Each structure stands twice: as structure tokens, then as C-alpha cells.
Amino acid sequence: MPETKFAPWTDPNEKPLIQFRNVTKRFGTFTAIDDQSFDIYAKEFFALLGPSGCGKTTMMRMLAGFETPTEGTILLGGRDIAPIPPNKREVNMMFQSYALFPHLSVRDNIAFGLKRDKLPADRIAARVDEMLKLTRLEKFASRKPHQISGGQRQRVALARSLAKGPKLLLLDEPLGALDAKLRQDTQFELMDIQEKTGTTFVIVTHDQEEAMTVASRVAVMDDGRIVQIATPDEIYEAPNSAYVADFIGDVTLFSGTAMNRAPEAEPIQETAEAGTEAAPEEAENPETETVDTPKAVTDIGVPVEPEAPISGEPDAPEPARAEPAPAAAPAKAARGPQPNRMGLWLHDKLWAKVFGPRTDIVRQLPPPSDAERTLKSAETEPVSAETSRAPGGGITIDWAEGQPPLIALDGPEVKDGQQVQLALRPEKVGISKTKPDAVNALKGKVIDIAYLGNLSTYHVELENGMMIKAQLANTRRISRRDITWEDEVWVSWTGTAGVVLTS
């Protein structure tokens, strides 16, 4: 476990670079930022995410000095920045509208800030060349902004804001106009710059995948408030509200009434009865539309699989979520949340070099629940499929008339009868033609199939009319051809796949 993991926000001794203290910004009677307090640490890559008009640009403009908070203070390195004019702040901003100087060439635009610092001409020229190279604009250096394309303009704006190498860099949708390839390259360039120079980045983006790729922490905003600040994997796997779950990635939300379950393991009628056919089929029947459940798990009778949707490439090192170390730590495997694929991939590609190999335990895991203890004891005595049962503990959620209640094994404490929502990511939902042996299994009909190359998303209409999405990796070329439109299918997920939300 690497001690050098970059997480200054967990360290109480760490001094934040930026502190928002009860900051409110009003335009007339309209409140754009509503009493926000949060910290951003040095060397962070802090992403602001949120719908249009929620106040992201306003937040940045306050940092850059173009707006002053109506109430509250912003501290930069412990000092109130209110009296410092924008040109005296060690902050550079890339504007959402680019704001390129139309009367200057690309080169002069990039050199503009450096010239104000009265650097020697050769130093300026060298730095500008470096920036031109970085943004691949060498060919356009002598053009005027109106003579280049939208994406090139965006790169000029980016280069101009990077040139001075400020302590804090504010990027307002820096990559929106770039094509996918160039965007990805630039994202890595930014992360590279960040690593080399230790600059702190605050970046606004509409692209949540981008936020996931580059950010150390993501702040999801709604209507002038930050709803959640967390690392990308946390925000994806453990959203604190239905709003965040819905905003970041695809999600199916079940609303219902929660009931605490008995801590003792108890037989689940539906699954037990289903298990008679489903479990044997699981091993041989090609109709079961799930990635094969690791054998060991079946052996010990942990009835939490099928864990269908895992990584795109079957031979890539599997994310830990999909690979419960057989028998050794099934309890851990059964526990969510775990980093998503993007997070894992990123770590392996980038952070691993710096921070060492990853550990797959996410921070703030709940202590082993009763359910898991039950599981542990179950390891010793092989349980046959017929007696398959969900471990005790957790809650049931009554969500629709005539539908079996959903079972969630971990999550926040709830009162009996409390209204909750279960947020379920499509990649955690398995789909099969026969009833699987799973804690949660619902019957439905395939309405739509979205083929996304490496993934397929099935839109399944449940018996009560609700739509649920199941996403499966297309690991085999002709896999799952047999599930098509209008098919009767079962969707299933484990007791820990969903996130229980109380707000």
C-alpha cells in the first residue's frame, strides 16, 4: 500500500491553497453561488462539473478576480484575495469564450503575458515556441485568430494561459472543441504539466469522462451549490445523492420504502426457488448472458454473482471488483464500492509510476457487516444451490406493487419505512434469459439495445413499466447475439451492487 498516495484532503495538517469561506455571490437578486465553503489543495486537479448555469464560471471568475464575493471570503495561501486586483494575482484563466486578442498573431497572443513580465526577448521566444509545440500550433504561429479553426483557437487560449506557468490555473472548458483524439492527448499533456510544474488546476468541464480522467477530485454543482466533492471513483461508486448519481454516468434509480433486514441469514423464497434451475445452468448453459462467475465463488455458495459486466478486454488484468480472490477474501469482494474501469486504467497507466501499485480498497469502507460475517462462516460449509440464500443484514426496498423487494446489503443506516433510492449502474446489472441465482433478479423485456463497440447497453422494461439499463462487455464477438429486441429476460445484481441513497 503506497503511503505517497496523493490525497492531501485527508490530511488534517495539510494547508489548503484555496479556501472558500461561506462565499455567496449574487447578481442583483439572483444568487449564483450560495454560501459555499470548501478547500482546494496545492497540486490538485480540481474539476467542477455541473449543468449549464449552475455557477461554475462564476466560481472561477471570483478566483481570477473579475467578480468579488457578495459575502464571505476566498483565501489563497491563507491570504484574503479580495483586495488583490486580477493583474496582481498569480492566477491565470482560460476563458470559456477564449478571449483571444484579434489584432495579435497566435504567437503574440501566447507571448502577451510573458511580455508583461518584462522577460528577456529570447526567453519569451523560447517559452512561446515550447507552448506552440505543446499545442501543435507551430504551423499557425503567424496567423491571426480569425484565420484559424475553432479547435485551434481553443488551443491558443490554452497555450496563452499556460505560458506564464502560474501557481493556479483556471481552465473554463478547455477542451470542448477538440476531437476525441486530440482531447485525450491534451488531457494527458495537462496532467503531465501538472506533474512537472506542480501547478494547481481548477477545470470546468461538461464532459464527465474528462473529469474522471484528469481530476484528483470532482465537485458536482447544482444551482449555485456544490453537492458533492470526492475523488472520481468515489463520486462514481458512492454518490451521496440521486442528483450526483444521475449526473455522473448512467444510472437506474429505484425509489421505495426501506425496511431493515434481520441480521441473521434468512432464506429468500424467490431466489431459493430459482436457484434450483439457475445455478447448474450458470456453468454450462451458454444462454446465461453473464461473464462466467469465478468457480470458487460458486463452490462456496456465495450467492452474490453473476457479476457480469467487467472490463472490456477479458485478458486484461481484471479489476478487483470482478475478481473476488477465491475463498481468501470473499467478504471484501462482495463489498462495494470499487474504482470504475476508467479509474483503474488511469492508475495503471499513470499514477502507478508515481504512487506505486494500486490497492483496491476504497477509502471509508464500512466495517464488515453482519452479512459479510455470515458469508465468512458460510465459507466453511459448502452450501448447495438449492439452499442459496442472501446473507442477512442490509435493507429491503419495497419499490413497486407485485414486485419482489430489492435487497441492498450495505449502505447508510435507515429507519424502517424511510423513503430511499437505490442507484444502480448499468455495468453492475447482469442480463440472462433464464432466471439467475442472484440476490436481486427482476423479469423484463428488452426494448432497445445500444451497441457501443466494446459495450452493449440493454434497455429492459420491467413488468411494472420501469426501464432499467444493463451494460455488458462485448468480450466475445458473437456473444449475446441471442438476446434481441422483445426478448423476455432477467436482470440481476448483487446485494452490494447498488448504492442506497437517502437524499
Add this chain to the structure above:
Amino acid sequence: MKRLTWFNTTSLTLGFAFLYLPMIILVIYSFNASQLVTVWAGFSTKWYGELLRNEAFLDAAWVTLQVAVVSSTIATVLGTMAAYVLVRAGRFWGRTLFSGMIYAPLVMPEVITGLSLLLLFIGIGLDRGVLTIILAHTTFSMCFVSVVVSSRLVSFDRSLEEAALDLGCSPFQAFRLVTLPIIAPAVISGWLLAFTLSLDDLVIASFTAGPSATTLPIKIWSSIRLGVSPEINALSTILIGIVAVGVVTASLVSKRQLMRQDADEKAAVRAEA
């Protein structure tokens, strides 16, 4: 090219005749050898020679030029500043009043402007001469400059100035290095407008000019009252020539600029592909 119908041809001819016939007659008679304006006595350029020897006309021309250059320059500086403040300063107290007052002199009858300036100069005991004409012309042409410049500033993207500040400019540097170069075309046309207004102003100048200094329009006007002389025709022809050259040059320059910009953009598109 479409052929013109007889109707279009006729109206075109009549329209242009209406506009240019008086001027053409004036130009032709400026080459008349006769002293009498209405009798043609053969071609001659002697009146142009006379004109160059006429000290009074030359003096008036010199005064006019001085007044026009100085007053339009001051008016441009003041008018640009006023426009900048009115557009940029946001909603300060009395903003609407101020912007209304800036435009008032545009619609004020010139006689009234001239008269009130005259009263002012007498009141403060300023001798009428080149200085008073300059002041008077600055006063009224400043409004025109301010209108031209503020209409440009309204569409000026404020974030450009913010970007300049962000990159380390002081507010004045931001204005000098970013705002001014971008609004320069509007400032220049404001100057040109002020210059021409000053050049051909008769009413206000006649209120504020003194015996020591007269402008060309006043001179022409007063000599016409003694009868039209071929010399005046020659002078007018020269003025027409100057204006024509100016207009043609300006349109050629702006056309060239447009064409170059067009070519630049085309080149950019090609580089894309």
C-alpha cells in the same frame, strides 16, 4: 450582367444629373477665361493662378486646416473617453442623463450652439480667433466621435480586457494594448468625421471667428455676397478634387483590406483540410 431597361436607365440618368450637374457646371466654369461667370470665353487656368496669389484665401485655408486637425484630434480623445466611460462604467448615478446629454448637441440647431458659444466667449472675455473656433468645433464634433466610438464599444467583448488584466496588464495597459488597437477603426472614422465636420462648418465658425481669423467656408460665403467670381469656382473645384481623391482612396483601401482578409480566411480553411 443584366441589361438595364429604359426606365431604369432614365431614372439613373436623371438622379445622377440632379446630383452632379451643378458640380459639373461649377468645374467647367472654373476654367472659363472670362471674368463673367455666365459667359463662356474659352479655356483657361488663370483663375487657379489668381487663387494662389490671393493671400486672403490662402490664410483662410491655413486657418481651416489648423482648426480641423486640432479640433478633431481633441474631440477624438475626449469623445473616446466619454464613450468608454458611458459604455463601461456600468450603472452609475446619472448615467442615463449623461448619455442623453452627450447626444443632445447632435440635434441642437447649429445657430443655437454657435450663439451660446459666442455668449460664453464674450462672457469670459476670450478674444475670438483660431482658439475659439477650435474650442467650438471640438465641442460639437466630440459628440459625433462619442457616438461612433460607443457604438463600437457596445459590441466589444469585455472578456478581452479581462484576459489582458489576467495576463498581468494594468487597466491602462489593457486599454492601450488591447482595447484601443481593436476599436482603432472606429476611432479613426470618428476623427475623420470630426475633421470633415470642422472643415465645412459655416454657422458655428461665423459666430466664433473673429476679424483675426476666418475659415475657408466663411471666406467663400462672404465673397459670394459680393458676386460669384471664377476664383471661387476654381477654389471649389480644388475642394471637390480633394474630397473625390479622399473618398476613392478610402474605399480602395478598405476594399483591399477586405480582399486580404478574405484570402487569409481561405488560406486558413485550406490549411484545415
